[in-house]
Amino acid sequence: MRALRSLMAGIFAAGLLAAPVLASEEAPHPPAQKWSFGSVFGTYDLASAQRGFQVYSEVCANCHSMRLLHYRDLAGIGFSPEQIKAIASNVTVPMGIDDQGAPKEGKGTPASKFRSPFPNDNAARAANGGALPPDLSLIVNAREGEYDYIFALLTGYAEPPAKFAMQDGMNYNKYFPGHQIAMPKPLSDGQVTFADGTSASVEQMSRDLVMFLTWAANPEMVERKQMGVRIVLFLILMTGLTYAVKRKIWADVH
């Protein structure tokens, strides 16, 4: 019996060990980066997230929508109401239908949704050689490897290896599954000018962008973790008290 049991345990353990080996055949695992939001007490680096928003607005937003966000949400990365008003009013957004029945556009307000670069998916495909640039509202949560993967993807463009057969119009990326991605290398050094003087290297911009996108996908994270710390501490105290009462009640049972 013991032999049978250890055999089963062995097979089980072998299965667990084999898992990462099989997974790694497709694309290399994105290296883990250090993020300010990583720990239990972690928060978003607001300055970084604001720079990330700038990168999104100036670069990514030409092709990628973020349809789940409103300009008012930007308060979550530390923009003031005045700044948000200014940001929104610089954007032209659809405003429904006018009295003649034609689509109307106008200046954005804090209540407006983020402006989408294309009116619909077909238009987006047509403008991008048939590939649909995914919406970025939830992109960090929607990819295996989350923020580390997005960072690795943004910084993972390279020349294809000598014998690698590339399809027309595709670009080589070390971390993209299958290595052929339709999106050309989106960031290059000095592409944006940060107001706070931070040098706009590809790595810096990617880091800031990932900070922004992680916030966009999980805007509740900081409040959630802070609430969680308090609740878990309370529950630990509660467990101790309850256990003490239990000992006392059971003390006379033999």
Add this chain to the structure above:
Amino acid sequence: MAGLHKSEFANPVINWIDTRLPVFTMLQKEYGVFPTPKNFNYFWNFGALAMVNLMIMIATGIFLAMNYQPNSELAFDSVQHIMRDVNYGWLIRYVHQNGASMFFIVTYIHIFRGLYYGSYKSPRELLWMMGVVILLLMMATAFMGYVLPWGQMSYWGATVITNLFSAFPVVGPKIVTLLWGGFSVDNPTLNRFFALHYLLPFVLIGVVFLHIAALHVVGSNNPLGIDVKTPQDTLPFHPYYTIKDSVGMCVYLIVFAILVFFAPNFLGDPNNFIPANPLQTPADIVPEWYFLPYYAILRSVPNKLLGVCLMFASILVLFVLPWLDTSRVRSARFRPIYRQLIWVWVAAFIGLGVCGAHKPEGVWVILSRVCTLYYFLHFLVILPLLGKLERPLALPESISQPVTGGRGGGPLPSGATTKPMEKA
């Protein structure tokens, strides 16, 4: 007024109500003084925890339904609306989402408790079968709940699982059309799944009530698996087990809170953050973790119909377990061979879960076949034979006077969970 109930409560208001509707007397009888074996270990917390979990699911679910749109065009965005714009919507949703996982963790441990200590044996067969009905209802509810956010995995999971019914000859395709409300998973499917997802938990409450009613007729099993003989063997449910269940509940809430607040998407699938797209199949269609063992059984055989039958059989076999196990000794503590084999079965079940998470290729096919084989062998061959072949250890005379040295010393209730004074 011959039939009037004689209430013993001193408080005049309670007495007035209790005389006309003896709910207070009933509560006092079933949860106050209810005689309960005094040797429970912490495994006996999990039934109460499952009950608490069901209530949490219903409470959070009702608030989610107030803001959710069961329409294929709106469902995904309405869930994100809950996460972003509804006050504490993220909290309610993450509690509900992870509550499903907690429900299965708690229920699986509860079932394991039943298997290890022979709680399914006479006279608790019907109690056990009611429990299997609860498990099936839970699975149906969880499956339909997972479809509601209308992400990629919701959509494709629903497609794969509903398609399984098409394997049955003649009626199969008709059943699938009925489930879909059309000819593919679409808006009508989402509509009916939402309706049923809201309905089934209340059916669940009904069966849970029967499960508990039956329990209160036959009484609880206990770690020794022997019958209660004298009042010395029992304690009133309150305060002894209300407080012991409270300790378990605090620990359960800590685990729950860690999941909700620090890793709310740990058990989820990234693909479900992408809106459902009927034109694009995800690379890997995987069900939620609690269905992985059954998914592995399904895929362990190359024939679709046989796979589907095996998958259903893996649950249905539990219905006849009380008659498959021929041993009259309940607790594994006194069954030296069963005590080993139940762990092999657990290893096979977990092994199946691991297999279910991987593509059915190479070693995973072999492993899932070995585990499936043992899963069924255990119930259909080993348990019937073992009851005849195994020599159980001497049973204690009673719960309050166990024979010295005769205790099987199971590997489970060790360390902090059992203090000497509780072993009795």
